[in-house]
Amino acid sequence: MTAAAHGRSRAAGVLAEIRSLAAPLTGAPDLDRLVERCAGARFVAVGEASHGTHEYYRWRALLSRRLIEEHGFTWIGVEGDWPDCWRLNRWVRGQAEQDRDARGVLAGFGRWPRWMWANEEVAEFLDWLREENARRPEAEQVGFYGLDVYSLWDSLREIITWLEANAPEALPAALQAWQCFVPFHEDPHEYAWSTRIVPESCEADVVALLAEVRRRTLGRLEEDPAAFDVALNAMVATDAERYYRTMVRGDRQSWNVRDEHMADTAELLSRHHGPGAKGLVWEHNSHVGDARATDMFDAGLVNVGQLLRERHSAPEVVLVGMAGWSGTVIAAESWGEAEEVVAVPEARSGSSEDLLHRALGEPAVLVFGRDRSGAWLSGRFGHRAIGVVYHPWREAGNYVPTRMGERYDALLWFEGTSALRPLSHEPPPEEPELETEPSGF
Incomplete structure (x- = not known):
């Protein structure tokens, strides 16, 4: 077999492997298999490939709602500041600022980039969560907390x-x-x-x-x-x-x-939530996906997904990633600048996003089984990561070499994505912001 024929055969095998793992993703019922996979875990970490994509926020919320309603998850920890999110926690529990709606409480977020949390997608989820908590005894209410370190x-x-x-x-x-x-x-x-x-x-x-x-x-x-x-x-x-x-x-x-x-x-x-408590972690893929499956490990870096796996047995931790082929995203030209809607180009040839597009061509949910030895799950392919500062013309630097089967336990895939909907526009900075790497790029 010639080298070219071998390459075509390997590519065909990779595409077939992806198809064998995937199921269509059109509505919340399509999450059944993933929900079942997450049901018994203590920690379910749900990543996103950018901080500015509507589909990532929407489907993260749908998955979270099902795990809260059907399987007793009682806390959410997000990539946000503790004091700001504590205010939200008190609001969703009916303990403070009840004269405001979620949009009013989110307006209090001041640190750049505000659109990460002060957006329509998060507001809709929080409105639902407050209503859900109102039906529950206090001890069973769901908390909403910030995990980050900037405040x-x-x-x-x-x-x-x-x-x-x-x-x-x-x-x-x-x-x-x-x-x-x-x-x-x-x-x-x-x-x-x-x-x-x-x-x-x-x-x-x-x-x-x-x-x-x-x-x-x-x-x-x-x-x-x-x-x-x-x-x-x-x-x-x-x-x-x-x-x-x-x-x-x-x-x-x-x-x-x-x-x-x-x-x-x-x-x-x-x-804090007691014996047997089950929680959700909402962060960027760069924090959720196990660092040992990327070149981060070679640089001596760890992340949340890796640490949770190291501290707990395999059934207790489920890591879910997200990825998309093209569309639009909310991002900024430079640190501290106003947000804008930016076009996300079609994924680079040979990347996991390119392979997913070629294999599927439509949104899908992929849940990985115990055997992850296939050419795609065990292979090392680029995996796109978009930060709050994004330059599409520098796409090469946005791809993280990744062994997908080691990095996540499941993946949500989107063909076309659209920009997040901020509640308000970022004001121009009074002075240069310190770049504090909310996604670590």
């Missing part, structure tokens, strides 16, 4: 407010940490660069604050939601300080600081 100043403010009301004698530790950060005008970039120039930081102050908050909340976390909130804010403040200080040195280990924080927060949420 340094907001978290410090929340800690001070809680200590003023509950442990005023402990305020000095909080105020000392706050005073350490005051000269940097709530600008993480300014703080981080200062630690590079002068090897002094606020690390000792935030670590001392974390210890003080833990001491004050010891034994209260299960029955007192406010104590749980302040304990998580203290953890955010500590890890955020370390994240910014590491990142500005050009150390890629800042990625690990962030993903370890998000995985640790997911673990705490699982324990």
Whole structure:
């Protein structure tokens, strides 16, 4: 057999393998097999190939609704800030801001890129979740939480407010940490660069604050939601300080600081919701898909999906990815700039997206079985990842070498995608934003 004939034969085998795994995806009932696969897991992490695609948000919400309604999932952790999402958590539980609808509460999201959460797709899901919670006893209500690490100043403010009301004698530790950060005008970039120039930081102050908050909340976390909130804010403040200080040195280990924080927060949420609690994680594919199946591993990077798999047995963790061939997406030209609708070109030849398009030609759900030795599932193909900053003319850099069968347990595939629907437009930045890598690119 000639080399060309061998290549054609291998390609035909790959396409046949993809077809054997796929089932049409036209409505929520088509998720039955995936829902069954996820039903017994403790953690179901649902990824997305961009932060600005309508179909990814819509189908993530449909899958989540079914797992909540049919299989008792009771918490959602998202790639968002803890203080902002705690407000949403209280709102969906009927505990605060009940004079507003979801769009009104989401309008409070201020950190760029706001469209990640302040969009019509998330608002529709949250409206449904509040109605669902209203029918449930308090102990069975579904929580909505932020897993991310960026809210340094907001978290410090929340800690001070809680200590003023509950442990005023402990305020000095909080105020000392706050005073350490005051000269940097709530600008993480300014703080981080200062630690590079002068090897002094606020690390000792935030670590001392974390210890003080833990001491004050010891034994209260299960029955007192406010104590749980302040304990998580203290953890955010500590890890955020370390994240910014590491990142500005050009150390890629800042990625690990962030993903370890998000995985640790997911673990705490699982324990907080009690024995047998089952939760959903909503993040970009770059955090959800096991890093060991990509070139991230070669660079010494870990991610949430990998960490959850390493900490739990295989049946307890299900990782679901998403991918699309072409369409439109919401993204920005550069960091901190206003969003725009950007055309996503047809996938590069030879990538997994190209193979899925050639094999299927329509939306599909692919659930991987135990045997993942096929040429596509075990092979190494490019897999597109679009960040909040996106330049279609630099497509080559958006493909992550991936062994699909090791990275995910299932994949949702879309032929054509459309842009997310933001609730409002991003205002022009007052000054340059610090690039904090919400998708790690």
